[in-house]
Amino acid sequence: MHKKRKIFLVFILVSLLAIFLVAINFSSFLEGIKFLYNGLTYSEISNNPINPNGKYGAIYDLVKIFSIERMEYIRKYLNSKNIDYKLIPNPGGEDNILVSNISNKDSYTLIVAHYDKYTEKEDYQGALDNAASVVVLLNLISDLGDKKLLPENVGFLFTGLEEKGILGSQYFVYWAKANNYKIKRAIVLDMIGRGNLMAMTPGVKNGLKFNIPFVAEILINFPPVINAKYWNIDNSIIDFKKYGIKTNNNVVTTSDASSFLLLGIPAAHLSSDNIWHILNVMHTNKDTIEKLDEKSLENAERILENYIQSL
DSSP: HHHEEEEHHHHHHOOOOOHHHHTTHHHHHHHHHHHHHHHHOOSOSSOOOOOOSSSSTTTHHHHSEEEEEEHHHHHOOOOOOOOEEEEOOOOOHHHHHHHHOTTTOOOOEEEEEEEEOOOOTOOOOOOOIHHHHHHHHEEEEHHHHHHTOOTTEEEEEESSOGGSSSSHHHHHHHHHHHTOOOOOEEEEOOOSSSSSEEEEBBHHHHHHHEEEEETTEEEHHHHHTOOBBOOOTTTTTHHHHHHOOOOEEEEEOSSTHHHHHHHTTTTTEESSSSSHHHHHTTTTTTTTTGGEEEHHHHHHHHHHHHHHHHH
């Protein structure tokens, strides 16, 4: 066969293989294109900064204080609203705070947010991670309480020690088992506040998941770990499409959701779909309040309230 014809046939075969691989992974291909486009258009600046005198104004207090002080702040806030809660001690002092009717014998849906900070340095705010989730949850509890709509089968949990290895949520899950507090599912808010809500793939280590057609799924963890466990996104927990929540099957994240999943309790991790912002500010001094978006918080609270009222 003529050499040029051989080269041409090889080129055609490689092209067909590339087209085939893209076709059967078309959604992943599109997500990759969107991700690159969002990176080119990303800006740290928020178009809708948090109003310090608005419904989420408490976040301006939270970013100034350390983890133990945040715990006390949440308790004082709940006391001021006459909302009952249970303080569940953790080794280390960052106790869990549970807003729930624990005498109810039915299974609970838990809405969870950790309040502790990645570091206790004065120049670190921890606005996205995770003060924004805390103020959304506080405001949601307050609004439902004012409307007399706090449901019997839903609990709200503020955890400590998340940044020390999701220890607070692990302690809570064992406390729940020992005290016959039945958990049907858990929805964990972590790093919301820019863009729309997105469900991440939960795992015991952060990483990226790739699918090689007809071969295997490959998980690359940071730092590298062999056979790190992860769970596929569970659509039975919440109808993501109905509530306009995107899903990300490629980004694997460690959050309090993993503590529930490790003991067989269905759980979802809801975060921001602005991955570039997360990568830019997470666990750095750039995680500051002026970069958050108030409409993003309003949207998250609205979705959660509609979801709770549907249970």
